[in-house]
Amino acid sequence: MNKKLIRFDWxxxxxxxxxxxxxxxxxxxxxxxxxxxxxxxxxESEANKEDEYDKYNRVDILVKxxxxxxxxxxxxxxxxxxxxxxxLFGVSKLVTEYIQQGEPYGKIKKIYSVNIVYxxxxxxxxxxxxxxxxxxxxHENDILQPTVLxxxxxxxxxxxxxxxxxxxxxxxNFTKVAEDTLDEWVYFLKTSEVGDGFKAKGLDKAKEKxxxxxxxxxxxxxxxxxxxNRLIERSVEYTREEEAKLRELEVKQREEEAKQREEEAKQREEDLVQRIKQREEEAKQREEDLVQLIKQREEDAKQREEDLVQRIKQREEExKQREEEAKQRDEEAKQRDEDAKQREENLIRQANQREEEAKQREEEAKLRDEEAKQRDGDAKQREEDLxxxAKQREEEAKLREEDAKQREENLIRQIKQREEDLALxAKQRExxxxxxxxxxxxxxxxxxxxxxxxxxxxxxxxxxxAIDEIQQLRTE
Numbered sequence: 001m002n003k004k005l006i007r008f009d010w011x012x013x014x015x016x017x018x019x020x021x022x023x024x025x026x027x028x029x030x031x032x033x034x035x036x037x038x039x040x041x042x043x044e045s046e047a048n049k050e051d052e053y054d055k056y057n058r059v060d061i062l063v064k065x066x067x068x069x070x071x072x073x074x075x076x077x078x079x080x081x082x083x084x085x086x087x088l089f090g091v092s093k094l095v096t097e098y099i100q101q102g103e104p105y106g107k108i109k110k111i112y113s114v115n116i117v118y119x120x121x122x123x124x125x126x127x128x129x130x131x132x133x134x135x136x137x138x139h140e141n142d143i144l145q146p147t148v149l150x151x152x153x154x155x156x157x158x159x160x161x162x163x164x165x166x167x168x169x170x171x172x173n174f175t176k177v178a179e180d181t182l183d184e185w186v187y188f189l190k191t192s193e194v195g196d197g198f199k200a201k202g203l204d205k206a207k208e209k210x211x212x213x214x215x216x217x218x219x220x221x222x223x224x225x226x227x228x229n230r231l232i233e234r235s236v237e238y239t240r241e242e243e244a245k246l247r248e249l250e251v252k253q254r255e256e257e258a259k260q261r262e263e264e265a266k267q268r269e270e271d272l273v274q275r276i277k278q279r280e281e282e283a284k285q286r287e288e289d290l291v292q293l294i295k296q297r298e299e300d301a302k303q304r305e306e307d308l309v310q311r312i313k314q315r316e317e318e319x320k321q322r323e324e325e326a327k328q329r330d331e332e333a334k335q336r337d338e339d340a341k342q343r344e345e346n347l348i349r350q351a352n353q354r355e356e357e358a359k360q361r362e363e364e365a366k367l368r369d370e371e372a373k374q375r376d377g378d379a380k381q382r383e384e385d386l387x388x389x390a391k392q393r394e395e396e397a398k399l400r401e402e403d404a405k406q407r408e409e410n411l412i413r414q415i416k417q418r419e420e421d422l423a424l425x426a427k428q429r430e431x432x433x434x435x436x437x438x439x440x441x442x443x444x445x446x447x448x449x450x451x452x453x454x455x456x457x458x459x460x461x462x463x464x465x466a467i468d469e470i471q472q473l474r475t476e
Contacts, residue, residue: 004192005210008116009059009075010226014219016061017042021209025063027202029071031182032114032128032167038066062094070094071112077230078237079119087113091164106154111164116189118171127173127186131166135159239452243445243462250441254434261430265423272419279412286408290401297394308387319376326369333362446473 006015016025022039029037043062060074072090076083091113098109135144146159156162171190178184181200188194194207215223340355442463449459456470463470 003211005188005194005206006212006215006223007192007226007230008189008210009077010223011206011210012059012061012073012075014222015209021205023205024202024209025061025073027200027205028185029073029112029114030201031185032169033112033165037071039063040066043070060090067110069110069112070098071114073114073116075116075118077118078233079121083115083117083121087115087166091166095164108162110161112167113164114167114169116169116171120172121168121170124170125173127170128182129168129170131168133160133163235452236454239449239454240462243448246445246448247441250437254437257434265427268423276416283408283412286405290405293401294398297397301390301394304387304390308383311383315376315380322369322372329365333358443469443473446470450474 011021011024015021026037026039041064043064058074058076058078060072063071063073065071072094074090080086091111094111095108099105099107136142137144144159146154146156146162150156150159154162169186169189171186174183174186174190176183178187178195178198181198184195184198184200184203188198188203188206194203212220212223336358337355340358343350344352344355442465446459446463446465446469449462450470450473454462456467456474459465459470460467
C-alpha cells in the first residue's frame with residue numbers, strides 16, 4: 001500500500017515556491033500542456049494574492065516559463081457557481097498587469113490558466129477539459145489562420161496560440177485506474193499517493209519531497225492545522241448540503257401541499273359550479289313549472305270564461321223562454337177573457353166573478369214574473385261577484401308566487417355569499433398554517449446549525465432568523 005503524501009494545494013503554498021522543488025510543478029505542467037516546461041521564476045501579482053477566505057479554500061501560484069509564458073495554476077476546493085467568470089477575470093488581470101503602457105499589443109504574453117477543482121463545476125463526465133479558442137467561419141465553416149507575417153513575428157502556428165489557454169481538471173470525476181502519465185498526476189491530485197509503477201514527470205520528485213516526516217516542526221503544525229481546517233470546511237459544506245437538501249425537501253413538500261390545496265380548491269370550485277348548475281336547473285324547472293301553472297290557470301280561466309258565457313247564453317235562452325211563456329200566458333189570458341166575455345154574456349154574474357178572479361190571478365202572475373226577474377237579476381249579480389272574486393284570487397296567487405321567487409333568489413345570493421366567506425376563511429387558515437410551517441422549518445434548521453457549531457451570524461444568513469431568536473434557541 002502506497003503511503004500518503006502531503007496535499008498538493010498545501011505544497012503549492014509552502015514547498016513548490018522554492019526553486020529546488022520547481023521540478024514537481026514543471027512535471028504537472030509538462031504532462032498537461034504536452035510540451036516540456038521549465039520554470040524561470042515565481043511571480044506575484046494582484047491576481048494571486050491571498051485573503052482570509054482563500055486561506056484554506058483556494059491556492060494559486062503564478063510562474064514564468066523559460067519562453068516568457070505566464071502560467072497560473074490554481075487549486076479550488078469549495079464550490080463557486082461563478083468560477084468560470086473568475087477564471088476569465090484572473091487571466092484578464094494578468095494580460096493588463098504584464099504589459100507596459102505604450103508597448104505594442106504584440107508584446108502581450110501567452111497565458112496558460114490551469115484550474116484544479118474539487119467540486120462539480122459545469123455538466124460533463126470527463127475529468128480533464130481544454131478550452132480551444134478558434135475563429136470558425138459562419139458560412140464556410142473554415143478556421144481562420146494567421147498570415148505568414150504573423151506566424152514569423154509571433155512564433156505561432158494558429159491564431160488560437162495568441163489567446164489564453166484554459167485547462168480544467170475536475171479531480172473528483174476521476175474514478176478509474178491510471179492509464180497514462182496525465183492520469184497518474186490526476187490520481188495523485190485526488191489521493192495524494194504515487195503508485196509504484198508511475199512514470200509521469202515530476203511524480204518521483206513529489207514522492208521524495210512531499211513526505212510528511214520530512215517537514216519541519218513548524219510546517220508539520222501548519223499542515224496539521226490545514227488538514228483540520230479542511231475537515232471543518234468539509235463538515236460545514238456537508239452541513240450546508242444537507243440543510244439545502246432539507247430545505248429543498250421542505251420546499252417540495254410545501255409545493256405538494258400547495259398543489260393538494262389547489263386541487264382541493266379546484267374540487268370545491270367544481271362542486272360549487274355543480275351546485276350552481278343544479279340550482280340553475282332547479283330554478284329553470286321551477287320557472288317551467290310556474291309557466292306551466294300560469295298556462296294551466298289561463299286555460300282554467302278561459303274555460304271558466306267559456307262556462308260563464310255558456311251560462312249567460314243559457315240564462316238568456318231561459319229568459320227568452322220565460323218571455324215566450326209569459327206571452328203564451330197572455331194569449332191564454334186573452335182567450336180566457338174572450339171565453340169569460342162569452343160566458344159573461346151568458347152568465348153575467350158568473351162572468352163578473354170569474355173576471356175578478358182572472359184579474360186577481362193575472363196580478364199574481366205578474367207578481368210572480370217580477371219575482372222571477374228579480375231572482376234572475378240577483379243570480380246574475382252573484383255570478384259577476386264570483387267572477388270578480390276569482391280574478392282577485394288569481395292576482396293574489398300571482399303576487400304570492402312572485403314574492404316566493406324573490407325570496408328564493410335572495411336565499412341563493414345569501415348561500416353564495418356564505419360559501420365565498422367560508423372559502424376566504426379557509427384560505428386565510430391555510431396561509432396561517434403555511435407561515436407556521438415556514439417558521440418551524442427555520443427553527444429546525446437553526447437548531448441543526450447550532451448542533452453543528454455554526455456561529456449565530458452564519459445561522460441568521462442561512463435561516464433568515466434574528467440573532468435574538470437564535471440566542472434564545474441556544475439558551476433552550
